[in-house]
């Protein structure tokens with residue numbers, strides 16, 4: 104299968120703090136790849152580099168052959184924090200139409216695309232509501248519909264189901280699997296939940312503690328059709344999750360923590376670097 | 389049910405105060421304090437009685453009330469347009485505000501009535517001066533609130549918009565301004581009350597037309613009945629303008645959850661978890 108995304112030698116530093124170091128992997132077309140790693144290891148940083156939201160300090164990203172410089176046109180991101188990612192002043196339909204304004208010039212066509220995307224996530228009846236009138240799970244479905252409406256070549260998801268309750272989470276996971284089967288989407292999904300990565304992924308990339316680098320690239324040899332109860336109970340599933348858990352926890356630790364004064368200085372430096380970064384991005388917008 | 393009782397309660401207090409005022413002023417024979425009934429009656433003859441004694445809008449409506457109100461609303465509208473545009477530009481620029489902040493802080497701290505002589509010196513005593521003074525005084529709350537508002541755009545929304553490759557105009561019109569709108573309206577409401585104050589203050593010297601001018605003239609002529617009538621009129625104008633702005637605001641911000649909805653949502657969360 105042709106390669107959709109290629110990440111090569113990617114590194115990102117906030118000031119002198121290395122969040123991501125020398126990361127390389129590829130994602131094939133139509134593949135759902137999960138990235139799993141401990142909290143704070145640099146998963147979001149990696150995703151933001153891929154999305155072109157921040158510039159990597161070294162290395163590069165190519166999306167179906169084109170180097171990513173700035174935000175690629177045929178890419179969409181679903182953020183963890185749906186309540187902050189949706190625009191509260193737009194109706195549900197308005198939110199889904201938001202990215203389409205530049206992509207579909209005809210109004211009725213745009214409206215149709217939005218309705219279609221809402222139907223994919225089972226929200227055809229909620230179009231004229233405002234986001235705050237929906238439950239958390241429904242709001243995250245709206246942001247998934249908004250991303251899908253763009254028909255992105257690559258869908259990036261940053262812990263998309265981390266802020267909803269367990270039942271909603273299972274529903275959303277199945278919804279993602281169904282939608283991507285129906286539309287043949289390529290997905291790169293970040294999570295810190297080992298079970299979720301195995302349940303959803305065709306492949307699981309395991310990241311080390313900060314600075315993130317890839318410690319394993321596992322192919323999930325589970326039947327394509329997943330089921331919340333049968334799949335999670337299967338021997339192969341348990342084997343895979345145990346293997347990943349071991350990879351995550353038995354790693355020889357990160358370099359010894361610097362002494363307190365030093366780490367204060369480091370934190371301050373990171374903070375300043377982040378401010379500069381933000382200022383740069385604001386001015387570039 | 390609770391809405392209705394809230395409504396009657398509010399007006400009940402108002403009516404009680406009015407009745408008490410009526411009783412107190414009727415009991416005293418101080419000419420400085422006419423009864424509300426006399427004031428209303430006098431106001432009627434000032435503004436709703438034509439020269440031949442019949443019912444209709446009087447000359448004073450066209451020569452005093454409307455021009456003054458138009459200046460207040462006009463000056464406020466000019467301030468709103470400049471304040472929002474300039475505020476949005478300054479708020480989104482990284483360095484702009486750093487240069488002008490001390491200057492703005494100084495102007496904002498100046499009590500605008502004190503600037504009346506300056507404006508008279510610069511522009512003279514005409515309508516232009518009044519309009520400029522009102523606009524100048526109204527600009528600061530709108531400007532500062534807009535700067536604040538456009539800076540408060542959430543970082544996740546910024547990332548979301550950027551990740552969709554949102555062009556600049558759409559970014560400003562559909563993300564930055566709506567996000568700033570609640571703050572902008574807060575500034576606009578503050579400015580509106582300032583506009584009414586300055587409407588009166590700007591007419592205290594010079595010509596003898598306009599609401600404020602009539603107010604001082606009546607006072608100078610010991611015509612306390614007229615004086616009170618003009619004061620009541622100013623109150624009514626301020627109240628109605630504020631009401632109109634509130635209606636616009638409610639419409640523009642109808643996407644915001646109502647207080648009742650937020651309260652009930654909190655209740656469900658509490659009950660559910």
Ligand SMILES: Nc1ncnc2c1ncn2[C@@H]1O[C@H](COP(=O)(O)OP(=O)(O)OP(=O)(O)O)[C@@H](O)[C@H]1O
Nearest residue numbers: 117122141142143144145146147148149373374377
């Ligand atoms: N803007 C920033 N400025 C400075 N340091 C940052 C910034 N963003 C992240 N970091 C640091 O970089 C490291 C990686 O952050 P990142 O958000 O990429 O981790 P993550 O794996 O997504 O974490 P989480 O599981 O909490 O989402 C963290 O130690 C974090 O403190």
Ligand SMILES: [Mg+2]
Nearest residue numbers: 146147148261
């Ligand atoms: Mg993260």
